[in-house]
Each structure stands twice: as C-alpha cells, then as structure tokens.
Amino acid sequence: MTGEPTGDTQRLGRTAARGSVSTLAGQLARATVQAISLVVLARLxxxxxxxxxxxxxxxxxxxxxxxxxxxxxxxxxxxxxxxxxxxxxxxxxxxxxxxxxxxxxxxxxxxxxxxxxxxxxxxxxxxxxxxxxxxxxxxxxxxxxxxxxxxxxxxxxxxxxxxxxxxxxxxxxxxxxxxxxxxxxxxxxxxxxxxxxxxxxxxxxxxxxxxxIRPLVGYGLHLLASQLIEQTCRAADTIVVGFRFGAVSAGLYNRAFQLMALPMRQLTYPAQRVALTVLARLQDDKDTFWPFVLRGQTILLHALTPVCSLAAALAPAVVDIVLGPSWAAAAPVLSLLMVAAIFETASQPTTWVLLSTGRTRALFVFTLVTRPVLLVAIVGGSFLGLAGVAGGVAASAVVIWLAGLVWIRRTNAAPAGRLFGAALRAVAAHGIAAASGGLAAARLDLPGPWAEVGVGLGVAVATLGVLALAWPQLRRDLSAVLRSARLLRHPQASDQRREAHQ
Incomplete structure (x- = not known):
C-alpha cells in the first residue's frame, strides 16, 4: 500500500486538503453557534x-x-x-x-x-x-x-x-x-x-x-432502505424515552444527546463529505484508497476521542457549565452517550468504504443485520431508566463497530486488522488519559466545575504524553495526525514540497 501518487491523485489530495480546511472551518463556526444555542436556550x-x-x-x-x-x-x-x-x-x-x-x-x-x-x-x-x-x-x-x-x-x-x-x-x-x-x-x-x-x-x-435516472434511483433505494432502518433505530431512544417517561425525561435525554452530538457531528459529517468525494475517485486505486481510509480514521479518532473521553469522565462538571445546575440529572446519560460517540466514530470507515465504492446493497444488508441490535439494547435498557437507555446505545455501538470491520473485510477486502489496531490504540490511550483526569478531579477538593475541568484536562494531557513516550505506535499515530494538521493549514506549500522531491 505504498504506491507513488499520480498527478491526478495529487490534485485530489490538494482539493481534499482545501476542502477539509473550508469544511472544518465551517464546522468550527457551526459548532460555536450550536454551543451558544445549547447554553442560552437551556437557560431560557x-x-x-x-x-x-x-x-x-x-x-x-x-x-x-x-x-x-x-x-x-x-x-x-x-x-x-x-x-x-x-x-x-x-x-x-x-x-x-x-x-x-x-x-x-x-x-x-x-x-x-x-x-x-x-x-x-x-x-x-x-x-x-x-x-x-x-x-x-x-x-x-x-x-x-x-x-x-x-x-x-x-x-x-x-x-x-x-x-x-x-x-x-x-x-x-x-x-x-x-x-x-x-x-x-x-x-x-x-x-x-x-x-x-x-x-x-x-x-x-x-x-x-x-x-x-434509474441507476441513480437504484443506488438511492438501497441507501434509502439502509438509512431508513438506521434512522428508525437511532430515533428509538428518544421515542422510547418520550413514550415511557414523558416530556421532561425526553428533554433531559435530548440535551445530553445534543451535547454528545455537538463535537461528533462537527467532524464526522464533514469528514464523510470529503472522504466520499475523494474515495469515489480512488476506488480503482487500492494502493492509495486504503491508506487514505486508514489515515482518515486515525485523524478522526484522535480528534474526537479525547473530547468524548474527557466529557464522559467529567460529565457532571460539563453539564453544570453548559446547561446549568438544574440539568444535573442529564450527567449520567451524557457520560454513557459519549462512550457511544467514540465507537460510532470508529465505525465511520465502514460507511465511507461501502458508499464510495457504490456497494449500497452491502450497506443495506449490514444495516438490516446490525441495527436491530441497537433497537433491542435501547428497549432493554429502558427498564433501567434514562441511564439504561444510554447504556444500551453505548453497548450496541461497540458491537456494530466490530461487525462493520468484519463486513468490509468480506465485501471490500479491507485491512480490518490495521483499522482495528489503529482504533483500539486511540480509544485505549485517550480513555486512560481521560480516566486519570476524571479521577484526579473527583479526588481533589476543587472549588467548582471550571476547576474540575481544568484539572481533569491537565492531568489527561500529561498522561497522554507519558503514554506517547512509552508507546511507539501511538507516537506514530499522533505524529501522522500532526502532519495532517499542518497539511490542512498549508495545503499548497505541502504540495510544492512534495513535487520538489519528485
């Protein structure tokens, strides 16, 4: 998987980099507006x-x-x-x-x-x-x-x-x-x-x-079928909570869900937008296709997992800061939903690969088989209350992530082992770092939620630094993420340097 990039591939890389800059900048602005919305409307x-x-x-x-x-x-x-x-x-x-x-x-x-x-x-x-x-x-x-x-x-x-x-x-x-x-x-x-x-x-x-437009409609129908199952099962948590526990509980769950979705959607949606556009053009060049998928997964996980892990470890403080003290009951729900967000992020390459290669029927079959797991977990968890529903979402996310790796290995000959290893390193490293930060914040007598978040973040960063020093593969992953970040900031300069070496 080390083929030399062609001129077309380089141009796609430049376009993807520029598109990523624009998209991520837009998503950052969008996330800022949505964060303000969460804070302000929760108080109104x-x-x-x-x-x-x-x-x-x-x-x-x-x-x-x-x-x-x-x-x-x-x-x-x-x-x-x-x-x-x-x-x-x-x-x-x-x-x-x-x-x-x-x-x-x-x-x-x-x-x-x-x-x-x-x-x-x-x-x-x-x-x-x-x-x-x-x-x-x-x-x-x-x-x-x-x-x-x-x-x-x-x-x-x-x-x-x-x-x-x-x-x-x-x-x-x-x-x-x-x-x-x-x-x-x-x-x-x-x-x-x-x-x-x-x-x-x-x-x-x-x-x-x-x-x-029959071929386009055929593509869409397979995607429609899979997305219909997907969204029905994903909407099941709110529907079950509203039906069983009423509007107040549905409101608590919704605000916790939106807090989880805020960082996740700002990165996974634009990442999919760029990935599908580029991978669709690389699908016949497997020496370039799979490294792009692996790199995309690595960047996405190392961008989102630390945020989600820390939010899970410091959920009471996060809820207090963002929503206010009156929303404290949403904290356990937020903690579990953040765990779900991590594994849903790890599952993104499954969707990228199947959609970019036109295998919507394979996506439909995968969705048909796996999404009922989410539905069963939500209904079963509801017998334990709001936290049980969130716990069901988290448990099913792990199962669906693993099933997705098996599926794209079967349908697309994906390097599932490498994708699994890269995801596991990110989840383990940031999970350990966040748990250390959360434990430190809980053990110390701190004056308020802002201090808890500050201490938790400091301890997590320090722990991650130690892990990177002792774990060569993690260090390589983080270096790759930093190199990609520099590419996003200066895509043209990076391309000029590459061309100068050829």
Whole structure:
C-alpha cells in the first residue's frame, strides 16, 4: 500500500486538503453557534419544551430519510451526471419532500396520541414544512458537494445555524416556550434552501422523460432502505424515552444527546463529505484508497476521542457549565452517550468504504443485520431508566463497530486488522488519559466545575504524553495526525514540497 501518487491523485489530495480546511472551518463556526444555542436556550426554556419538540423530531428524522431517498449521495457518487439527470433528481426530491411533509401533517394527531401529548399536533404540523424546504434544497446541496465547493456549503450551514438561533432566542424571550425550537428548525431549513439554490447557480428545467435516472434511483433505494432502518433505530431512544417517561425525561435525554452530538457531528459529517468525494475517485486505486481510509480514521479518532473521553469522565462538571445546575440529572446519560460517540466514530470507515465504492446493497444488508441490535439494547435498557437507555446505545455501538470491520473485510477486502489496531490504540490511550483526569478531579477538593475541568484536562494531557513516550505506535499515530494538521493549514506549500522531491 505504498504506491507513488499520480498527478491526478495529487490534485485530489490538494482539493481534499482545501476542502477539509473550508469544511472544518465551517464546522468550527457551526459548532460555536450550536454551543451558544445549547447554553442560552437551556437557560431560557424548560426540559419539557425540549422534550416535546424532541419527540416530534425523532419522527421527523425518519421521514427525512424518505424525503432524501439516498439521491443526494447518488448524485455525488455518480461518475458522470448530466444536467438533465440533475433536473430529474431535483423534481423527484421535491415531490418526495412535499409528499412526506403532507403525510406528516395529516398524521399529526396520531403522533400526539402515541405520546399522549395534545400539544404535539401543532408542533408536528409546523415541522412538516421542513420536508418541503429540504426537498427543494437536496440537489442544490449535492451539486455544491459534487463540485467540491465545500466553502460555499459550509458558509450556508453556518448562516442557517445563526438564523435559527436568533429566531429561537427572539421567540423564547417573548414567552414562546417550545415554539422557539419549532421556529429554529424552520429558519434553518429556509436559509439552507434559499442559500443552496443561490450558491449552486442553476435553475431546474422541466422533467426530461427521455433521460433515465434509474441507476441513480437504484443506488438511492438501497441507501434509502439502509438509512431508513438506521434512522428508525437511532430515533428509538428518544421515542422510547418520550413514550415511557414523558416530556421532561425526553428533554433531559435530548440535551445530553445534543451535547454528545455537538463535537461528533462537527467532524464526522464533514469528514464523510470529503472522504466520499475523494474515495469515489480512488476506488480503482487500492494502493492509495486504503491508506487514505486508514489515515482518515486515525485523524478522526484522535480528534474526537479525547473530547468524548474527557466529557464522559467529567460529565457532571460539563453539564453544570453548559446547561446549568438544574440539568444535573442529564450527567449520567451524557457520560454513557459519549462512550457511544467514540465507537460510532470508529465505525465511520465502514460507511465511507461501502458508499464510495457504490456497494449500497452491502450497506443495506449490514444495516438490516446490525441495527436491530441497537433497537433491542435501547428497549432493554429502558427498564433501567434514562441511564439504561444510554447504556444500551453505548453497548450496541461497540458491537456494530466490530461487525462493520468484519463486513468490509468480506465485501471490500479491507485491512480490518490495521483499522482495528489503529482504533483500539486511540480509544485505549485517550480513555486512560481521560480516566486519570476524571479521577484526579473527583479526588481533589476543587472549588467548582471550571476547576474540575481544568484539572481533569491537565492531568489527561500529561498522561497522554507519558503514554506517547512509552508507546511507539501511538507516537506514530499522533505524529501522522500532526502532519495532517499542518497539511490542512498549508495545503499548497505541502504540495510544492512534495513535487520538489519528485
């Protein structure tokens, strides 16, 4: 796996590096806005407000998979895509968005009846509008990613988050309660729709009946099937919590989940966006393909695992700082969900490999077999309360990670042993470091949550340094991450140095 890079590969590397810079910068800005949203809205709204919207959002997540139907990824992954095919995909996504929105609108009383919360009728009907807006935006967004215009896509997402936060704060300040969160979702969807259309710079023609999109739809249908199972099982935790324990518990769980998702989504989503774009073009060059996958996994894990591990070890202090003392009951849930986030991050290469090589059927089979594990773990864990649900999510994440390695080894001849070893080193090293930091913070008589986080972080960094000195493979992994970070900061200079040596 040490083939010399070709000119095309180098150009892809430059594009990926520049795209990563733009995407990560955008995600950092987006994460900042979302962090502000978590802090501010947790102090303006009640757990019940978050719980009510979260219960509907869990249903919306499932419907959104139908609305998208895998067609965005189909357009991104396609070797060639004509304007006529793009037009047909646009109209198909728009029709799907309108249809799913109408379905949710009319099913609103059933959603409210399931949870036993009459207020959910109007909440559901307003959130149904997001399907229409997202349906229109789907192919515009896919077009930006396909053209590797990552900066434009990132900017739109950041502006949308800011607009959503402003809308939520204004509505909350005038006493709108849960309507603040509904307004936030609608504002985000509207800005993404308008911004993506404006940035893409094209208007769809009328549907072209003589132009086939059957292969793209076939790709999307396999992806739809797998994502539908995936999102149904992933939404099960909120649905089960809302059904069994009510809106207040659903609100506590939702805020813990959002705290977990904040660091994870800011890196895994852009990493997948860049990885799929590049790997789809490298799929026939296995000497370059697999090192890219391994390097991507290593960078992602060493970026996310220390954050998630420390948050798990210092969960009470983190909840106190971000959400406030009144949310203390969310701390055990956050700790377990952070463990789940680590192993979900380790599972990312499975999705990268199967999607970039067009094996959506293999992804569907994998999802069909493994995601029921998550569902069973959530339902079983619910008998132990909120922490039991979170524990079920964490346990299933470990099982699915291991199963994914076995699956891509079988379907794609992946170097599963190397992927497993690199992931295990990251999890073990950062886990030991974070546990040391958490233990130190707990044993010392510290004046408050900020001091606990400061001491925990200091001890964790020191412990990781000792581990790196004593563990050569870990040291090599960290060096590779640092080299990649320098590449992201100065992609052009790195390419010039490489070319000078050839």
């Amino acid at each position: 709204l009640l757990p019940e407000d978050f719980g009510l919207v979260a219960m509907v959002a869990a249903v919306v997540r499932i419907g959104d998979v139908v609305r998208e139907s895998g067609l965005a990824n189909a357009a991104i992954q396609a070797t060639t895509l004509s304007d006529e095919q793009r037009d047909n995909l646009f109209w198909l996504n728009t029709v799907l968005g309108c249809a799913t929105g109408a379905a949710l609108f009319f099913l609103a009383p059933l959603v409210a009846g399931f949870y036993g919360e009459p207020a959910l009728v109007e909440i559901t009907r307003w959130l149904a509008l997001t399907f229409v807006l997202s349906g229109i935006a789907t192919q515009y967004g896919a077009s930006l990613v396909r053209d590797m215009r990552f900066a434009a896509a990132a900017t739109i997402e950041v502006v949308a988050q800011v607009a959503g936060l402003v809308a939520a704060i204004v509505i909350a300040l005038i006493g709108g309660a849960y309507w603040a969160l509904v307004g936030q979702n609608l504002a985000i969807a509207l800005v993404i729709c308008v911004g993506s259309a404006a940035a893409a710079g094209w208007l769809p023609g009328l549907p072209h009946r003589d132009v086939s």
